[in-house]
Amino acid sequence: MKKISLLGATGSIGIQTLSVIEAHPDEFELVSMSFGRNIKSGIEIIRKFNPRFVAVQDKETYEKLKLELEIDKIKIGYGQEALIEAAIFDDVDCLVNAVVGSVGLVPTLKAIENKITIAIANKETLVTAGHLVTEYARKHEVDLLPVDSEHSAIFQCLQGEKSKNIKRLIITASGGSFRDKTREELTNVTVEQALNHPNWSMGAKITIDSATMMNKGLEVIEAHWLFNIPYQKIDVLLHKESIIHSLVEFHDRSVIAQLGTPDMRVPIQYALTYPDRLPLENAKRLELWEHGKLHFEKINFNRYKCLQYAFDSGKIGGTMPTVLNAANEEAVEAFLKGKIKFLQIEDLIERAMDKHKSIAHPDLEQIQEVDQLTRNFVQTLIS
Numbered sequence: 001m002k003k004i005s006l007l008g009a010t011g012s013i014g015i016q017t018l019s020v021i022e023a024h025p026d027e028f029e030l031v032s033m034s035f036g037r038n039i040k041s042g043i044e045i046i047r048k049f050n051p052r053f054v055a056v057q058d059k060e061t062y063e064k065l066k067l068e069l070e071i072d073k074i075k076i077g078y079g080q081e082a083l084i085e086a087a088i089f090d091d092v093d094c095l096v097n098a099v100v101g102s103v104g105l106v107p108t109l110k111a112i113e114n115k116i117t118i119a120i121a122n123k124e125t126l127v128t129a130g131h132l133v134t135e136y137a138r139k140h141e142v143d144l145l146p147v148d149s150e151h152s153a154i155f156q157c158l159q160g161e162k163s164k165n166i167k168r169l170i171i172t173a174s175g176g177s178f179r180d181k182t183r184e185e186l187t188n189v190t191v192e193q194a195l196n197h198p199n200w201s202m203g204a205k206i207t208i209d210s211a212t213m214m215n216k217g218l219e220v221i222e223a224h225w226l227f228n229i230p231y232q233k234i235d236v237l238l239h240k241e242s243i244i245h246s247l248v249e250f251h252d253r254s255v256i257a258q259l260g261t262p263d264m265r266v267p268i269q270y271a272l273t274y275p276d277r278l279p280l281e282n283a284k285r286l287e288l289w290e291h292g293k294l295h296f297e298k299i300n301f302n303r304y305k306c307l308q309y310a311f312d313s314g315k316i317g318g319t320m321p322t323v324l325n326a327a328n329e330e331a332v333e334a335f336l337k338g339k340i341k342f343l344q345i346e347d348l349i350e351r352a353m354d355k356h357k358s359i360a361h362p363d364l365e366q367i368q369e370v371d372q373l374t375r376n377f378v379q380t381l382i383s
């Protein structure tokens with residue numbers, strides 16, 4: 001029985017993780033969990049899965065939850081300390097980090113210190129402090145298992161392979177909601193249009209990231225850290241069907257790809273069962289003949305500026321990816337709230353990066369400081 005702590009239980013990845021846990025009651029047990037403020041969904045999950053500890057985002061949600069739950073044996077808490085407690089609660093074997101944003105960083109580091117295997121969906125954590133997370137994982141001999149579909153694909157392609165034989169990683173990108181629009185046509189796009197991803201049903205933040213192509217940028221940085229591969233050996237390929245989840249080219253020109261219908265339960269379950277596999281009964285089988293043609297296109301970096309910024313920040317290194325991530329988190333939130341236009345997201349990121357002088361090999365404190373300063377700077381520009 002694998003004991004799971006799940007951060008971000010009410011989200012898109014969280015709910016799908018719970019469906020995997022529910023499908024295999026003899027394999028997995030939910031020991032602890034967190035959510036933000038979505039108390040209705042949180043209570044449903046608590047009643048169904050009976051976790052021993054629940055963390056919520058703030059005191060107000062905590063007070064409401066206390067009134068709703070008459071079950072004494074569930075411990076609850078709020079804020080950053082509670083998020084950490086949920087991550088490392090009692091005898092947890094595996095932390096599924098499915099929270100959104102860099103708030104997931106410290107709980108991840110603490111879980112690694114406690115020798116808990118990490119199944120990581122929360123890509124912002126790896127972008128903002130990939131060197132710290134991977135150094136910690138090496139030092140404490142903890143597995144860092146990818147949940148993001150592209151990284152799970154690469155991870156599966158690399159099973160039994162030596163990393164010295166890799167020529168390049170090829171990360172596929174759907175192009176997001178606006179892939180058929182020109183840059184000019186992006187000027188007045190709405191939040192509702194941006195949230196309409198062609199292939200995946202996901203949380204709001206990542207869906208906007210897909211539309212700006214920042215999601216792919218974050219994934220490039222995530223791949224750099226997870227697979228210890230230089231940026232020069234990472235390519236992005238437009239593939240609008242999201243059937244090929246990513247590919248690895250080896251020195252002998254052989255290319256291995258991982259395919260499947262777009263269903264996040266597959267990479268989630270693989271991270272939970274690795275190196276084994278379990279059936280996923282109600283997942284749609286891939287029948288390639290149903291798709292007829294698959295499409296591929298070269299990336300135009302002038303069209304997708306956020307992807308260029310992500311490569312730039314990764315190559316500069318130090319605290320520059322922290323700035324990229326924090327500026328993006330703030331800008332996307334502002335766009336979702338209707339405070340800025342779609343194309344201003346990339347402008348704000350560019351301005352934050354231009355202003356910043358990267359600090360090499362930052363420690364946690366420096367990362368947190370740069371993260372906060374960047375957020376303040378972007379908020380000032382917005383207001």
Ligand SMILES: NC(=O)C1=CN([C@@H]2O[C@H](COP(=O)(O)OP(=O)(O)OC[C@H]3O[C@@H](n4cnc5c(N)ncnc54)[C@H](OP(=O)(O)O)[C@@H]3O)[C@@H](O)[C@H]2O)C=CC1
Pocket residue numbers: 007008009010011012013014034035036037038039056057098099100101103121122123124147148149200201202203204205206264
């Ligand atoms: N969705 C997907 O298919 C994929 C997602 N990912 C990555 O996985 C992560 C989660 O994505 P997704 O599930 O789509 O996101 P969602 O927005 O659907 O869910 C986010 C979860 O985090 C909680 N949360 C949000 N902010 C805070 C906070 N400040 N403190 C504590 N908890 C918080 C939310 O709680 P509440 O509901 O109460 O607000 C919710 O449970 C992201 O990093 C994303 O990039 C990667 C690959 C695919």
Ligand SMILES: CC(=O)[C@@H](O)[C@H](O)COP(=O)(O)O
Pocket residue numbers: 148149150172173174175176200206209210211215216264
């Ligand atoms: C499901 C998943 O892993 C997402 O990150 C997905 O990749 C988004 O698709 P695009 O960013 O390619 O549009």
Ligand SMILES: [Mn+2]
Pocket residue numbers: 148149150219
């Ligand atoms: Mn992805």
